[in-house]
Amino acid sequence: MFNFLKDFLLDRSFQLNNFKFNCSGVLKHEHAITPPWVMELHSNTDLSQHIKSETMDYTFRNLTLSLLEDYQDYIKFYTDGSKTEAGVGASPYIGIPGNETADTYAKRAITSPEASLVQICSLGDIKGVLQSLTLQQWQHRWTSSLTKLNVIKPSINPWPTLTTKRRHEVIVNRLRIGHTWLTHNFLMRHEDPTQCTTCGEIITVEHVLLHCRKYADTKTSLNIPDHLYEILGPDLKNFNNTLMFLQQTKLYNLI
Ligand SMILES: [Zn+2]
Numbered sequence: 001m002f003n004f005l006k007d008f009l010l011d012r013s014f015q016l017n018n019f020k021f022n023c024s025g026v027l028k029h030e031h032a033i034t035p036p037w038v039m040e041l042h043s044n045t046d047l048s049q050h051i052k053s054e055t056m057d058y059t060f061r062n063l064t065l066s067l068l069e070d071y072q073d074y075i076k077f078y079t080d081g082s083k084t085e086a087g088v089g090a091s092p093y094i095g096i097p098g099n100e101t102a103d104t105y106a107k108r109a110i111t112s113p114e115a116s117l118v119q120i121c122s123l124g125d126i127k128g129v130l131q132s133l134t135l136q137q138w139q140h141r142w143t144s145s146l147t148k149l150n151v152i153k154p155s156i157n158p159w160p161t162l163t164t165k166r167r168h169e170v171i172v173n174r175l176r177i178g179h180t181w182l183t184h185n186f187l188m189r190h191e192d193p194t195q196c197t198t199c200g201e202i203i204t205v206e207h208v209l210l211h212c213r214k215y216a217d218t219k220t221s222l223n224i225p226d227h228l229y230e231i232l233g234p235d236l237k238n239f240n241n242t243l244m245f246l247q248q249t250k251l252y253n254l255i
Contacts (some may be wrong), residue, residue, distance in 0.1 A: 025120040152176050152228050159234040168243060171255045175242075176232050178205045182254040208251065209242075215249050222248070 024235050047063060059113070079224065106157050139156050142216070153176070163169055174180045180242050193202045198214040201207050209224070209231055222241045231242055246252040 026126060027120055027121075029124050058211050147180060149176070154229065162234065162236055162239045171243070171246070171252075172232065172239065175205050175209070175254055180205060180255045182208070182251060209245075215245070218245055218248050 045226065046067065047060065050060065050063070088174065135156065142156050143154065161169075162172060173226055183194075183205060195201065196203050196207060196212055196214070199207070199212055201211070206228060209219075209227065209228065222245050224241055224245055225238060230238055232239075243252075246255065
């Protein structure tokens with residue numbers, strides 16, 4: 001899987017331009033020219049004295065309107081960032097005219113055909129989009145690649161760990177990649193692939209788990225599914241049944 005991903009990332013077709021993604025609108029982080037400690041910022045934190053859970057909304061509303069009267073010559077911006085740990089959130093400001101107006105216009109802009117689309121986004125936005133697009137392309141490559149592995153594992157999403165036993169982990173991994181002692185020991189003997197004495201077919205993991213007549217009854221009695229994806233997938237019940245199948249057919253030590 002690692003090599004597959006490496007090839008995929010090194011492939012020349014994997015480029016940002018392929019995503020048709022416009023990076024010109026990414027917001028840049030720039031350092032302020034003036035250090036914050038020399039700026040004379042006036043901050044009023046009177047509202048933070050009131051614990052949110054112990055203060056009624058209308059009390060916050062009246063206190064806010066009262067405060068605003070002291071700042072009539074100032075330009076008003078409405079945000080939801082004015083709170084401390086114990087503090088004051090945005091919801092108490094319902095009923096504040098400026099706040100409600102800003103909220104109304106924001107909602108209207110989402111659906112209005114007259115609203116202009118501003119092509120800006122943060123680095124965090126791009127990271128999320130690129131992650132999603134990368135996974136989509138990876139999934140597409142995986143699905144269309146000529147490998148038997150994607151029959152067993154159609155999705156690139158990781159599977160949960162089925163077992164903590166080392167031997168069982170080895171068994172399920174060997175079955176998934178189709179390389180077991182049973183099916184490939186002929187290579188060590190420099191011989192032709194081994195044929196099934198019952199069916200005359202070459203012994204493969206697929207033949208043993210799906211088609212072999214010799215094991216058909218055991219397979220049925222243990223409710224072993226008819227697809228490799230189900231037999232060797234992330235389902236714990238199927239995994240345990242497969243282990244029982246291998247033990248009953250005495251194939252357990254041949255994997
Ligand atoms: Zn067979």
